[in-house]
Amino acid sequence: MKIKETHIVPAVAEKIRLQEYAVSIFTSLPTKSSLKKALKKELILLEGQPAKTSDWIKEGQKLELLEADTTVKRTFTLKLEVIIEDDYLAVIHKPAGIPTSGNYFKTIENALAFNLKESKVKDALPAPLPVHRLDNPTSGLLLIAKSKSVQVDLNRLFEEKKIQKSYHALVFGSLSTSVILNDKIEEKDAETHSEVLEQFQLKNENFSLVKAFPKTGRTHQIRIHLAGNGNPIVGDQLYGKTSESIKKGGLFLAATGLEFQHPVTKKMMKLELPLPKKFREIKRFSTNT
Numbered sequence: 001m002k003i004k005e006t007h008i009v010p011a012v013a014e015k016i017r018l019q020e021y022a023v024s025i026f027t028s029l030p031t032k033s034s035l036k037k038a039l040k041k042e043l044i045l046l047e048g049q050p051a052k053t054s055d056w057i058k059e060g061q062k063l064e065l066l067e068a069d070t071t072v073k074r075t076f077t078l079k080l081e082v083i084i085e086d087d088y089l090a091v092i093h094k095p096a097g098i099p100t101s102g103n104y105f106k107t108i109e110n111a112l113a114f115n116l117k118e119s120k121v122k123d124a125l126p127a128p129l130p131v132h133r134l135d136n137p138t139s140g141l142l143l144i145a146k147s148k149s150v151q152v153d154l155n156r157l158f159e160e161k162k163i164q165k166s167y168h169a170l171v172f173g174s175l176s177t178s179v180i181l182n183d184k185i186e187e188k189d190a191e192t193h194s195e196v197l198e199q200f201q202l203k204n205e206n207f208s209l210v211k212a213f214p215k216t217g218r219t220h221q222i223r224i225h226l227a228g229n230g231n232p233i234v235g236d237q238l239y240g241k242t243s244e245s246i247k248k249g250g251l252f253l254a255a256t257g258l259e260f261q262h263p264v265t266k267k268m269m270k271l272e273l274p275l276p277k278k279f280r281e282i283k284r285f286s287t288n289t
Contacts, residue, residue, distance in 0.1 A: 001043075002067040004028060005122070009061045018046065019053035026065045028123040030149045043068055068126075076110035083141065083271060087119045088150045088264050090128065091271055096139040096250050100130050112144060119146040131155060135220065137235070140167070140255025141271055153263035158217065166257030167212045167222055168275060170282065171231040172241065174199050175208040181225035191215040192225040200286035203245035207234065207286070209279065222253065249278040 005026045012021070022035055022044070029035045035044075042050040045064040081093035092115065094100065094108050101109040112128040119125070128144045131154040143163070145151035157163045178195045193213040200207055208231065212222045223239045226232060232240035234252040246252075256273040 003064050004067045005065040007063040007065075009057055009059055009063065011059050012057060016057050017053065018044075018051055018055040018057055021057045022051075022063065025063065028065060028148055030123075030152055034148070034152075038065065038068075041068065074105065074110070075114045076106055077114050078106070078108075078111040080108070080111055080115045082115055084269070085116060086146075086265075087121050087124075088145075088147050089154070089262070090116050090144040090146060091258060091269075092116075092142050092144060093273065094134050094139055094142045094255075096137050099136045100133040100142065108142065116144070116146065121147045123148040125151065132158060132217070134255055135223075135251075135253075137251035138167075138253050138255060139276065141165075141258040141273060142255070143258065143260070150263050154260075157260060157263070161215065162260065164257070164259040165214060165255060167214070168197075168254050168256050168279060169210050169212055169222065169226060170234045170246075170252035170279060171208050171210055171226055172206070172234065172243070173208060173231045174206045175210060175231055179229065181229055183225060183228050185218040185221060185224055188218060189216060190218045190221050190225070192222055194226065194229075198283070198288065200283065200288045202282065202286040205243060205245050207282075209283070246282060249282075252279065252282075254279070 005028060007025045023032050024030055029038055038044050039051060039053055043066045044051040045066065046055055047061055083091040083093060099107050101107050109130055116128050124147050125145065128146050129151060131143050131145050131151060134140060134142055143154065145154055175196045181192045181194060182190065184190060193215065195211045196208055197211055198209040214221050223233055223236055227239035234243055234246050235250050254276045258271045260269055262269055
């Protein structure tokens, strides 16, 4: 196997075992869990032999990290719109009707290598990976990691609620005020802020255009919360109802906003998509109320 990184142990103040010493000495292994996985796969050599967590570390020893064998996936040649990209991360525009990932060939994850440039950083992932999911019928902004350390950082930012997402949704009914929806989902806390943008009527049916800000990340959260409020999203076959006036267009939910601090450059990234075409077309034929 190819050697990816090499580390020579400097003077150590006291006797220490590998499992404590080796955390973060390799750029590609920034966490204790990633170190354990590499040791289990025998990807770390101590003086040319597979290292163990219990090995004692001494000055002058050579530690080597091997390149993992990766099975090359078949690439799904789907053309995607790339909103931003650098060596560390990317944001793409996910089309509706295609799963983010999963045990399928035709996924956004399998199409990323076809659309994104190869990262040149030392801890580049074998292939770019989404760091969150959008439902199959939902379109919009999807955040992608291209290096291991940035993947870890972005996951941490999500856990700390420091990545802000916003969505546009077309819902049934006339919503007159903005609301905070916080019904639990599968017995877990969940919170969605919903802001009313417009109200209109189409063939005697009332609709509202809302902007939703999920504060937690439960599966189908926005769809469940709006339906529970009596305002299911148009085209939602799971939680919604049939519309007499809107029979095409799929689910009227789009991830249109994304705001976060770039883990490497520290620049604040604020991305916003225009209102999707299918939303604009519905508005064009409607009457404002």
